[in-house]
Amino acid sequence: AQSVTQPDIHITVSEGASLELRCNYSYGATPYLFWYVQSPGQGLQLLLKYFSGDTLVQGIKGFEAEFKRSQSSFNLRKPSVHWSDAAEYFCAVGARMIYNQGGKLIFGQGTELSVKP
Amino acid sequence: DVKVTQSSRYLVKRTGEKVFLECVQDMDHENMFWYRQDPGLGLRLIYFSYDVKMKEKGDIPEGYSVSREKKERFSLILESASTNQTSMYLCASRLKQGPYEQYFGPGTRLTVT
Numbered sequence: 577a578q579s580v581t582q583p584d585i586h587i588t589v590s591e592g593a594s595l596e597l598r599c600n601y602s603y604g605a606t607p608y609l610f611w612y613v614q615s616p617g618q619g620l621q622l623l624l625k626y627f628s629g630d631t632l633v634q635g636i637k638g639f640e641a642e643f644k645r646s647q648s649s650f651n652l653r654k655p656s657v658h659w660s661d662a663a664e665y666f667c668a669v670g671a672r673m674i675y676n677q678g679g680k681l682i683f684g685q686g687t688e689l690s691v692k693p
Numbered sequence: 694d695v696k697v698t699q700s701s702r703y704l705v706k707r708t709g710e711k712v713f714l715e716c717v718q719d720m721d722h723e724n725m726f727w728y729r730q731d732p733g734l735g736l737r738l739i740y741f742s743y744d745v746k747m748k749e750k751g752d753i754p755e756g757y758s759v760s761r762e763k764k765e766r767f768s769l770i771l772e773s774a775s776t777n778q779t780s781m782y783l784c785a786s787r788l789k790q791g792p793y794e795q796y797f798g799p800g801t802r803l804t805v806t
Contacts, residue, residue, distance in 0.1 A: 580735075622794045681736075
C-alpha cells in the first residue's frame with residue numbers, strides 16, 4: 577500500500593541552526609513528491625515539488641529537498657532556520673496521472689517545527 | 694494566483710444537524726478535494742471530484758457526501774453531524790492532467806457539540 581512516513585512528530589531547533597525534516601515513502605513507481613507548510617490556523621502552502629530530473633530541488637523561503645530513490649526518501653532541508661519557519665510541515669506523494677484518480681495525494685502525519693530564539 | 698476559498702473559517706454545530714461546507718476555486722481547475730485534518734493523523738481524503746457531477750470516495754467517506762454542480766464549487770455535506778466529525782476541513786483543487794500540485798483553501802474548523 578502507498579504510504580508516507582514522517583518519523584519526527586515534533587522538532588525544536590535554535591534560530592540560525594540548520595534543519596532537516598525526514599520523509600520516507602512507500603510507492604510502487606516513481607511518485608510525484610511535495611512538501612507543504614502550514615502556519616497555525618492556515619491552509620497548506622506548497623514549499624517545493626519533485627517530478628523528474630535533478631534530484632535536488634529548490635523551493636520557496638530558502639528550503640530545498642533531495643529525492644533519494646534508493647532510500648525512498650525526500651528530506652527537506654534549510655541551512656539556517658528563522659523564527660518565522662515555526663509551523664507544521666507535510667510531505668506528500670502523488671500518483672502519476674490515471675484518469676479519474678485526479679492527482680490524489682497521500683500525506684504524512686506532519687512534523688511540527690518549533691524555533692528557539 | 695490560484696485562490697481557493699471556503700465559506701467559513703469557524704463553525705459550531707449541534708449533533709444531528711445537517712452541515713454544509715462550501716469551497717470555491719477561481720482557476721478553472723477540474724479536480725477538487727475535501728480533506729479532514731486531525732492531530733497526529735495528517736490529512737485524510739474524504740472525497741474528490743474530477744469533473745462536474747463526478748465524485749469519488751476517498752479514504753474516509755463514511756458520514757459525508759459531496760456535491761459538484763458547477764466546476765468552481767465543491768460542497769461537503771455532513772448529513773447528521775456527530776461529535777467525532779469535529780475537525781479541521783480543508784478543500785483543495787488542481788488541474789486534471791500533468792504533474793501539478795494541489796492548492797489549498799484556508800480551512801474550516803468545525804466543532805460539533
